[in-house]
Amino acid sequence: MDKIRQGYGYARGKKKRFSRSAAVTKVATLVLSAGSTVILGLQNLNAWAGLALACVALVTLLGAVEPFFNWRSRWVLTEEAQYRFQRLADDLEYLVASAAADELTFDQLNEIFGQYQAIWGDLSRTWLEHRRELAPSTNA
Structure with missing residues (x-):
C-alpha cells in the first residue's frame, strides 16, 4: 500500500509542478x-x-523552451497516472476490507502489484513516445 501511495504522491507532485510551469x-x-x-x-x-x-x-x-519541456503533456500524463494510482489504492483497500487476512491469496496481491508496475510502465513509455515525437526534425 505504501508503494502505491508513494507513486500517487509522486504523480501528484509532478502534476502540480508541470501544470504550474505550463501556466507560467x-x-x-x-x-x-x-x-x-x-x-x-x-x-x-x-x-x-x-x-x-x-x-x-x-x-x-x-x-x-515550452515545447522542449512539454509541460502540458507531462501534466496530463501525471494526472492520468495519479488517477490510476488512486483507483489501484481503492481496489487494494476494498480487497483487504472484503476478505479475511487468511483468505487473501498471493495471486490477488500479485495482480495488484502487476497493475502497479503497469502504471509506471505506461507512464514511462508514453512520456518517451512524447519526447520522441517532439524531437527536432533533421530534414527541415
Whole structure:
C-alpha cells in the first residue's frame, strides 16, 4: 500500500509542478507579447523600442523552451497516472476490507502489484513516445 501511495504522491507532485510551469509559460508569453506590441506603438522612444525588442526575443525564447519541456503533456500524463494510482489504492483497500487476512491469496496481491508496475510502465513509455515525437526534425 505504501508503494502505491508513494507513486500517487509522486504523480501528484509532478502534476502540480508541470501544470504550474505550463501556466507560467503561457502567462509570461502573453504578457511579453502584449507588452512588446504596446511598446512598439511608442516607437519615437528608443529605450521603449529596445525594451520591446527584448520582450519579443523573450517570447521567442519561451516559444522554443515550452515545447522542449512539454509541460502540458507531462501534466496530463501525471494526472492520468495519479488517477490510476488512486483507483489501484481503492481496489487494494476494498480487497483487504472484503476478505479475511487468511483468505487473501498471493495471486490477488500479485495482480495488484502487476497493475502497479503497469502504471509506471505506461507512464514511462508514453512520456518517451512524447519526447520522441517532439524531437527536432533533421530534414527541415
